[in-house]
Every structure is written in C-alpha cells, then in structure tokens.
Amino acid sequence: MNCPLNGPRNITEFICAGEVKEPLPANATSQEHARSIYLEKNRAGVVSEWWMHVPSAYWFIAQRDTRTDEIVRTLSYDAFAAEQTGHT
Amino acid sequence: MPFNLLRYGLSKKHEPWRIIPETPSELRPSYDVVIVGAGGHGLAAAYYLATVYGITNVAVFEKGYLGGGGTGRNTAIIRANYLTPEGVAFYDQSVKLWRDLSDELNINIMYTERGHLTLAHTDAAVRTSRWRAEVNKHLGVDSELIFPDEIAKICPQLNLSQDVRYPVLGALYHPPGAIARHDAVAWGYAMGAAARGVEIHQLTEVIGFDRSDDCVTRVHTNRGSVVAGKILMAVAGYSSRVASLAGLTLPIHTVPLQACVSEAVKPVLDPIVVSGSLHVYISQSSRGEFVMGGATDPYALYSTRSTLDFAESLFAEMLELFPFLHNMRMLRQWAGLSDLTPDFSPVMGLTPLQNFFIDAGWGTWGFKATPICGWTMAECLATDRQPELIEAFRLDRFERFALVGERGAASVGH
Numbered sequence: 001m002n003c004p005l006n007g008p009r010n011i012t013e014f015i016c017a018g019e020v021k022e023p024l025p026a027n028a029t030s031q032e033h034a035r036s037i038y039l040e041k042n043r044a045g046v047v048s049e050w051w052m053h054v055p056s057a058y059w060f061i062a063q064r065d066t067r068t069d070e071i072v073r074t075l076s077y078d079a080f081a082a083e084q085t086g087h088t
Numbered sequence: 089m090p091f092n093l094l095r096y097g098l099s100k101k102h103e104p105w106r107i108i109p110e111t112p113s114e115l116r117p118s119y120d121v122v123i124v125g126a127g128g129h130g131l132a133a134a135y136y137l138a139t140v141y142g143i144t145n146v147a148v149f150e151k152g153y154l155g156g157g158g159t160g161r162n163t164a165i166i167r168a169n170y171l172t173p174e175g176v177a178f179y180d181q182s183v184k185l186w187r188d189l190s191d192e193l194n195i196n197i198m199y200t201e202r203g204h205l206t207l208a209h210t211d212a213a214v215r216t217s218r219w220r221a222e223v224n225k226h227l228g229v230d231s232e233l234i235f236p237d238e239i240a241k242i243c244p245q246l247n248l249s250q251d252v253r254y255p256v257l258g259a260l261y262h263p264p265g266a267i268a269r270h271d272a273v274a275w276g277y278a279m280g281a282a283a284r285g286v287e288i289h290q291l292t293e294v295i296g297f298d299r300s301d302d303c304v305t306r307v308h309t310n311r312g313s314v315v316a317g318k319i320l321m322a323v324a325g326y327s328s329r330v331a332s333l334a335g336l337t338l339p340i341h342t343v344p345l346q347a348c349v350s351e352a353v354k355p356v357l358d359p360i361v362v363s364g365s366l367h368v369y370i371s372q373s374s375r376g377e378f379v380m381g382g383a384t385d386p387y388a389l390y391s392t393r394s395t396l397d398f399a400e401s402l403f404a405e406m407l408e409l410f411p412f413l414h415n416m417r418m419l420r421q422w423a424g425l426s427d428l429t430p431d432f433s434p435v436m437g438l439t440p441l442q443n444f445f446i447d448a449g450w451g452t453w454g455f456k457a458t459p460i461c462g463w464t465m466a467e468c469l470a471t472d473r474q475p476e477l478i479e480a481f482r483l484d485r486f487e488r489f490a491l492v493g494e495r496g497a498a499s500v501g502h
Contacts, residue, residue: 012397016387018341031487038339038430038486042328044390066342067390 132462155274161424193276204265325425
C-alpha cells in the first residue's frame, strides 16, 4: 500500500479502521449516534476507508475495491475532505 | 447377496439416488414464504416451517448452488461453550438438535463428539476460560478449566513444553465439542423440506424487492418475479447487499475467513484444539484430513481468494503447538465470507419491515447454529413474534445499545 506520508510499504504495516462515515451534527440524537457507530454500508465496489500506518501512527484515506482487493488510490484526509466539499 | 449386488451393479434400469432436489422449471406466481439463500440456515428454516408449522408453500432461492457458501466452507465445529448466557443457552439448544439430526433427516451427517480444547496462553485467557466454564456449568453445559497435566492426557500430541514462545497455561475443556459433515446437513434439510413440498430453486438470484410502506410485496429474481407473503433472508456474507435491496442498512461488515486441509492420514488427533490467543484451530476429519483455520482476514472484502499471508501466519503458530505437522502436505486452501457484527453475536428475527425477517451476522460461528437457527426462525416466521431464545439477538439491539458481547467467538480479535 502506498502511504501518503511514507510511500509504498508492506500491507502488514497497516491497519484498516473501516469505511468513512458522514460526520454527525453536534445535536444528533442518541439513536442517530447508535446508527452512525454500528451501521455499515458494507458495499461491494470501490469504497473510501480509514487506514493507519502503524509504525508512524499516520491516519489517511484509501480507496479500495472490496470485490478485487485492488487499492485504487490513497490520499491524506485533508485532500479527501477537500474533494468531498468540492463535490457537494 | 453378492450376486444381487452384481446384478444391481450391471442393471441399467435403476435410477441414481438423487440427494439434491431438482430445481422446478418455473416459479409459481406466489408463495407464502420466500427464503433467500439455500445454505444450512435457510434450508433448516424451510424444513421446520414444513414439519413443525405445516407451511409448505415455500420457495428457497439460491443464486449459486445448494450449500455452496458458508455451509460448505466452514470447518464444521459444533460447540456450546460460549461466554454470554444468551449465547450459551442458544448454542446448547443447537447441540441438542444436532445429536438427533442424522435420524431426523435420514442422512448420515457423521456427527462425532470429540471433545473441544480452547487453549489459554496468558493469565487473562485463563481467567476468561474460568469465566466461560462457570457460565457454562451454571447453564448446564459441560465445560471445565483444566491445566497442562490433564491436557496431556486428553491430547498427548500437543506440545506442552514451557520452552516455547507462548506456553500453554491451561484450557477450557468442553467434552460435547463435535464435528459433522457439513454438506450432508444442507442436503438433509433440503431433502426433508422438498419431500414436504418446499421448492428449492438453485441458480436463482434475488435482484430486487418491491416495497410498500413497511412491507415487501414482490421479490424479483433473474428467473422472474413472485408475490411473497413473508421473506426470510439467510445469505451470510451477502447480507448487507440483499438487505440494501429492501432498503435496510445492517450492523455488519463482510470479511473473508480462510481455512485449509492437509492430505488424509490415519486417525491420530481425537479432540478439536483451538487457541484463541494464537488464532489457530485444528481437528482431524472422519476422512483423516487435518482441517485447520486461523484468524479472519484483517479488512473487509467480498472475494474468496486464498493468501500466502494466511498460510504463513497460521503455520507459524500451528507448528509450535503440533510439531509433528511439519512434514504434512496441504491439500486445499479456501475462503468463505463472514458477516461480522460489532458484538460477535448474530442478528436474528424481526426487522422494521413487517414481513421481512433476517438471519444474519453469522460471522465465524454460523455452522454450529444451523439447526437452532432454522428452528427459531421458523417459529418467528410462523408466529410473527420474536422467539424468547433469540430475543437478545434482535436487530434493534444496536439502537438501544443493548449489545451481546460474545467473547467466546473464535477466529476474531476481541
């Protein structure tokens, strides 16, 4: 996997923390919190996920195809967030 | 007798004994119940709907072949030595059904009680083993915390030397731990259900649902559409995808779990041996193969590919426990898709949709629950009520923060 900070590293140096979810508004109800924490889209296709390079504790976003295990690209969260706001 | 056998063998008149029911050429316009997924769980539900509740206008739709998913890919271990009272009570009922299942289904599922050892390599694991043993005993399930001198008597093949990286400090011993022939379980339930009028449609993929407000009205498949009174979804690794067709989002992510078997040798290993800390488990099948598995893959995936990472990490630990395996040859390696929940307990029963029922979240623990899942889901469909035995496993428990943290589940980190 190509870490945006450290370059290409062995996949065993990384952990995956699951799909990127919509941030909750500050006044979200307890039910909305529960849904945000536990429910997952679990899509088959290209998904955006949180990953961390363990030795450097660097968190970033990877876009990966969950049908083929192909990593489409990796990018820093700032770049990802900028893209998201650009789209919406 | 030998002459009869010879005559029978040479005769061209006899028909082959057909285990798997034939797929009917047409779908009926409507069914009382449509079951999505012809694995052990879906077929068991169909069987008990027919036998216990007399509901036989039932179709089981399977996108691939019968028992080709988790049912045919698991490592066939059956046990009830879980940690939560909800889990123990549930799996114990399953063990009771397993014991009579060969007779009930009239097919030899080769259910064999071997004894099950869960090894503990740390003080924390010994503590959890004692906890599990006490919960089990309280609920009438036979489990005991034992130490290396007793482990050596039950499993002399195990390397109990202290001169290893993770010495064995103790084990949770569960004498009723068993293995069975997993394909035969699906075939047996399929035969029994089909004999009572249930239709089993292989190569029939559900591609969509029509919904009114809080009901599913029609089921669309690649072979046409049908009206369904009630729908049961039992599709394991594909739960999120099928549920999304009905507009539901689940607390599930899909992760591959890999396993492998060795070549067949004479019987040398009687008990089933599991190490939760090292993430390995092994048993010897009735055919003589060593059936082995490890941890689930570290991230979500819908592919059943095999990896070298898995084999390497499995045998690094396995060879320390069983050095005699070092010159065994591997025959096959494969993967199945596990539908993991955040609390390692299943999601069963009612959903926000009135006539849509769910049997999912079976992660790495689904095979052993096959009979009791079929039994309780049949009750749930027939009565429209959540059976008491699976009350704790409701889908809406997550919204109430009422999780059932099952640390007795195997192959997953806790």
